[in-house]
Amino acid sequence: MTEGAGNGAAAIRVEEVSHQYLPARGRPVLALDRVSLEVREREFLALLGPSGCGKSTLLYLIGGFLPIGAGRIEVGGRAVTEPGPDRGIVFQHFALFPWKTVRENVMYGLAKQGLAKDEQARRAQEFIDLVKLTGFEDSYPAQLSGGMKQRAALARTLAIDPQILLMDEPFGALDAQTRILMQEELLSIWQRRRKTVVFVTHDVQEAVYLAERVAVMSARPGRIKEIVDCRFSLSGPALFKSPEFVERVDHVWNLVRGEAIAAQGGSA
Amino acid sequence: MARVATGRAHDLVGATLWSVVQSGSIIVVLIGWELLARSGLFTAFLLPTLSSVLARVVEDATSGLLFFDLAVTLYRAVLGFAIAAVAGIALGILIARIPAIHWLFDPIVSIGFPMPKVAFLPVFMLWFGVYDFSKISMIVFNAIFPVIAATVAGTQGVDKHLVWSARSLGAKPGEILREIILPAALPQILTGLQVALPTALIVAIVTEIIMGGDGLGASMIRASRYADSPGVFAGIVEIAAAGWLVIKGVEWLRRRLLVWHQETQGLATM
Numbered sequence: 245m246t247e248g249a250g251n252g253a254a255a256i257r258v259e260e261v262s263h264q265y266l267p268a269r270g271r272p273v274l275a276l277d278r279v280s281l282e283v284r285e286r287e288f289l290a291l292l293g294p295s296g297c298g299k300s301t302l303l304y305l306i307g308g309f310l311p312i313g314a315g316r317i318e319v320g321g322r323a324v325t326e327p328g329p330d331r332g333i334v335f336q337h338f339a340l341f342p343w344k345t346v347r348e349n350v351m352y353g354l355a356k357q358g359l360a361k362d363e364q365a366r367r368a369q370e371f372i373d374l375v376k377l378t379g380f381e382d383s384y385p386a387q388l389s390g391g392m393k394q395r396a397a398l399a400r401t402l403a404i405d406p407q408i409l410l411m412d413e414p415f416g417a418l419d420a421q422t423r424i425l426m427q428e429e430l431l432s433i434w435q436r437r438r439k440t441v442v443f444v445t446h447d448v449q450e451a452v453y454l455a456e457r458v459a460v461m462s463a464r465p466g467r468i469k470e471i472v473d474c475r476f477s478l479s480g481p482a483l484f485k486s487p488e489f490v491e492r493v494d495h496v497w498n499l500v501r502g503e504a505i506a507a508q509g510g511s512a
Numbered sequence: 513m514a515r516v517a518t519g520r521a522h523d524l525v526g527a528t529l530w531s532v533v534q535s536g537s538i539i540v541v542l543i544g545w546e547l548l549a550r551s552g553l554f555t556a557f558l559l560p561t562l563s564s565v566l567a568r569v570v571e572d573a574t575s576g577l578l579f580f581d582l583a584v585t586l587y588r589a590v591l592g593f594a595i596a597a598v599a600g601i602a603l604g605i606l607i608a609r610i611p612a613i614h615w616l617f618d619p620i621v622s623i624g625f626p627m628p629k630v631a632f633l634p635v636f637m638l639w640f641g642v643y644d645f646s647k648i649s650m651i652v653f654n655a656i657f658p659v660i661a662a663t664v665a666g667t668q669g670v671d672k673h674l675v676w677s678a679r680s681l682g683a684k685p686g687e688i689l690r691e692i693i694l695p696a697a698l699p700q701i702l703t704g705l706q707v708a709l710p711t712a713l714i715v716a717i718v719t720e721i722i723m724g725g726d727g728l729g730a731s732m733i734r735a736s737r738y739a740d741s742p743g744v745f746a747g748i749v750e751i752a753a754a755g756w757l758v759i760k761g762v763e764w765l766r767r768r769l770l771v772w773h774q775e776t777q778g779l780a781t782m
C-alpha cells in the first residue's frame with residue numbers, strides 16, 4: 245500500500261468484500277469482487293472509476309446501507325453492521341426531506357442526538373451559516389437550486405459531526421461553476437474540521453484535485469486497480485497549470501480510460 | 513424572486529378568470545334549463561323550472577328537512593370514508609411491507625379496485641339488512657380500494673436514499689415508518705383519499721336510493737315515488753352542492769398539508 249497521506253491509523257478497513265445484486269428480474273449482478281482498501285484517519289480519499297464499476301456500492305457498504313455478503317468492513321476497529329451517525333453521507337441527488345424546511349432538515353439529526361430544542365436550533369444555524377445558506381432557513385427544498393440543495397444536505401450531515409464523510413458524486417448534478425465553488429468549500433471545510441472523507445466521483449480532474457489519494461477502480465466487477473498519491477506542493481488555482489498536476493491527471497486518465505473502454509465493451 | 517412574484521400574480525389572475533369562465537358555463541346551463549322548462553316543450557312534470565326547484569330547495573332549507581337529510585347523508589359518507597381511510601392506510605402499509613400480506617391481498621386489491629363494487633349491494637342487503645350498518649359497510653367497501661392502492665404505491669415508491677439519510681442521521685429502524693415513509697408518501701396517499709371521499713358520497717346516496725331510510729338519496733327516491741318532480745330535481749341540486757363543498761374542503765386540506773410540495777410551491781427557482 246502507498247505510504248503517506250493521513251496520520252497512518254486506519255479509519256476504514258475493507259477486506260475482501262464482494263457484493264452481488266439480486267434484481268427481481270434478470271440475472272444476478274456481481275458489482276464488487278473481493279475489494280480491499282484502507283482509508284486512513286483524516287484522509288481525503290477519492291474513489292474513481294467508470295460509471296457502473298461499483299463505486300456507489302462500495303460506499304453504501306461502508307455506510308452500512310447494504311448487507312455485507314462476503315468479506316468484512318471495519319470502521320474505527322468495529323465491524324460495520326448498520327448505518328450510524330459516525331459515518332455521515334451526502335448523496336448525488338441530495339436526499340433532503342422535502343416536507344421539512346432547510347432548518348428542520350439540519351435539525352433532524354441533532355434531535356436524534358437528544359439535544360435540547362434551542363441547542364438544536366443554535367447548532368443548525370451555525371452549519372447553515374457555514375455552508376452559506378443564511379436567509380434560506382425556512383425554505384423548502386423544492387424552493388432551492390441544485391447547488392443550494394447540496395449545501396443544505398452538506399450542512400445536515402456536518403451538523404451531527406461525523407468522523408467520516410461519505411460522498412457519492414455530491415457535485416455530479418451541479419453546473420460547472422457551482423461545482424467549482426462547492427469543491428473549494430468542501431476543501432476548506434475538510435481542512436478546518438479534519439474529517440476522513442471518502443469521495444466518489446467519475447471525474448478525473450476532480451479526484452486528483454480534491455483527494456490526497458485516488459483509488460482507481462476497474463470496470464465491473466469492481467476492484468481497486470491502483471492507488472495514486474495526489475498530494476501536491478502547490479494549492480489553489482495555480483495548481484491546475486502546474487506540470488506535476490497535469491502529469492498526475494494524465495497518469496490517472498490513462499488508468500481510467502482502459503477501464504472505461506472495458507466497461508463499454510462489457511456492458512454491450 | 514421577482515419573477516416568482518409576477519408568476520404568482522399571473523396565476524392568481526388566471527385562476528380568477530378561469531373560475532369566472534367555469535361558473536359562467538354553469539350559469540349558462542342554469543339559464544338554458546329555465547328557458548327550456550318555460551318553452552313549453554316539456555311538461556312541468558318532466559322538467560320543472562329552475563325557479564320552482566330552487567324554491568323547493570329554499571323550502572327544504574327553511575323547514576330544516578334539507579339540513580337533516582344532509583346531516584344524515586354526510587354522517588354516513590364521512591364515517592364510512594374515515595373508516596376506509598384509517599383501515600386502508602394501515603392495510604396498505606402492511607401490504608407494502610410484509611411479503612405474506614402482500615401475497616394474500618395484492619391480487620384481491622388488483623381485482624377489487626377496478627370492479628364496480630356496487631354490484632355487491634344486494635349481497636350486503638342480504639347479509640346486513642338496510643340500516644346504517646349495511647350502508648356504511650358498503651361505503652367502506654367501495655372507498656377503501658383507492659386508499660389501499662395509493663398507500664401501497666406511495667410507500668413502496670419512497671426513495672431509499674431518504675430512508676438511508678435518516679438512518680445515518682441516527683433514526684432507529686422503528687422510527688422510519690412514521691418519520692420518513694409516511695410523510696414522503698403523503699402526497700400519493702392524499703390523492704387516494706381524494707378519490708375515496710367523493711366515492712363515499714356517491715355510494716352513500718346510492719345506498720339511500722336503494723335501501724331507503726333518511727338522507728338526500730332517500731328523500732329523492734321518495735319524491736320520485738310521489739311523482740313530486742320538483743322534489744327530485746331539488747335533490748339533484750342539493751347533492752351537487754354537497755359534493756362541491758366536500759371536494760373544495762378536501763382541496764383546501766391538501767394545500768394545508770402539502771405546503772412543502774412542488775405543486776403548492778409553483779416551480780422551483782433557478
Ligand SMILES: Nc1ncnc2c1ncn2[C@@H]1O[C@H](COP(=O)(O)OP(=O)(O)O)[C@@H](O)[C@H]1O
Nearest residue numbers: 265267273275294295296297298299300301464
Ligand atoms: N439495486 C440494484 N440492482 C441490480 N443491480 C444494481 C443495483 N444497483 C447497482 N447495480 C449494478 O451494479 C453495478 C455497480 O453499480 P454502482 O455501484 O451504482 O456503480 P457506480 O456508482 O460506480 O456507477 C452496476 O452495473 C449497476 O447496474
Ligand SMILES: [Mg+2]
Nearest residue numbers: 299300301412
Ligand atoms: Mg454511483
